[in-house]
Amino acid sequence: MSITVVEEDRLYKVRWREGGRARSVLVHGTLKLAEKIERKKLTLRDENRHLDVKKEINYRMDDLLDLYWKQYGVKKKSADREKSIVEGIRAQLGRMFVREVDGMVVQEWYDNLTDVRELAVNTAERHFHVMHHMMRKASTVWAKVTGIDRNPADQVEVEHLDDSRKRYLSEEELLRLKIALDERMYRKGTKDINRTKLRMRLLVLIAVGTGMRRGEIFRLEWRDILYNEGLIVVRAKLKKGKIRYVPLQPELAEEIQRYPAVLGEDRILPPEPGATSGRQRADKSFADLLDRADIREFRFHDLRHTFASWYMMSGGDLYELSKLLGHSNIKMTERYAELAQAHIIKTGSVSREVWSKLEPKSKREGEEEAVSGKKERRA
DSSP states (O other): OEEEEEETTTEEEEEEEETTEEEEEEEESOHHHHHHHHHHHHHHHHHOOOOOOOTTOOOBHHHHHHHHHHHTGGGSTTHHHHHHHHHHHHHHHTTSBGGGOOHHHHHHHHHIIIIISOOOHHHHHHHHHHHHHHHHHHHTTTHHHHOOOSOGGGGOOOOOTTTTOOOOOOHHHHHHHHHHHHHTSBOTTSSSBOHHHHHHHHHHHHHHHHOOOHHHHHTOBGGGEETTTTEEEEOOSOGGGOOEEEEOOHHHHHHHHHSOOOTTOOBSSOOOTTOOOSSOOOHHHHHHHHHHHTOOSOOTTHHHHHHHHHHHHTTOOHHHHHHHHTOSSGGGTTHHHHHHHHHHHHTHHHHHHHHHTTSOHHHHHHHHHHHHHHHHHHO
16 A cells, blocks of 8 residues: 655545555545545455455446436436436446445545545535445345345445534533423423423433434334333344344433323324324424524434433443444544543543542642642732
8 A cells, every 4th residue: 555646735646456456546635635545445455345246247337327227216306416426427437347346446436526526525425325225226136137245335434414513412501401391391381291392302302312313213113112121222224134222211211101102003203193294304393492492503413413422421432332323334433532532631630639539648638738828829
């Protein structure tokens, strides 16, 4: 692996060997960006064992793109926009065999979008979604034709529009949020439960208490609440039907038990009666809640950031957090590591206090008197 300067501060060539072949990619930007891409290549090279390559199957990407477009692309509402994305993939990868398009190749294709073509983050993400969907079909529905049995796009590190966002609730904001939830639980002027507000209350408390995504919470069923074990089963759309578990605090368990079940429904939070869309939201109710709690510049997804941030600032383990959040790549979780380090530095006085307990009592008293004397002289 090596980095060669082609043009100072503007163009670098990253070289490496993969599968017995010399490979390279040009990086437009800074040396720091080139080094980041170099690390990506090394990681993908070392971890890319996800393809069951059947070399006798020589199915080309051109044919896969045609099949995908006929079966899925043309039927989408965004077909006009996706057509150009499909043709962009064809221009770069069309002549390759599908079995050759591994994680390294998909990562190069994505890096070209962001580093060479300099597409906006959200635009590059839309391109990636098309690629991911197509390769998922290639590795499942069309696996016998393509010769692959796992999605190579799962190995790619994608930058999301909100990756740099670290908005989370402070202690004071958390308290105001809870007070607002408590105040709105009952109908005005009565002690009757307000069902709509109770629904929002449960949605918010599950999100901030577990770090679950909104869609995952809406899919929760009563059977997923394991009271005796103190766990919640998250049956999200994970690879190969896998599930994950998140902790169920006693206080959250009480909130869930308080919520009444809907007759004939397995889900805890089914769609509201008369809802015309299968996608559940709660944006207006959540905005009203934030106004009441005097919380600004905050989105529902930031409740997930709040859980993760306070988990790490309370001494949590990064690897365990990655599993709790359901991240497929720990790099997605590493944004919280910096926050944990900063919090540890900020609370260093606590560590010093613990260390002082190791000193003889007489020595501690002498130091305390000296400090007290200095304060008096300053006064």
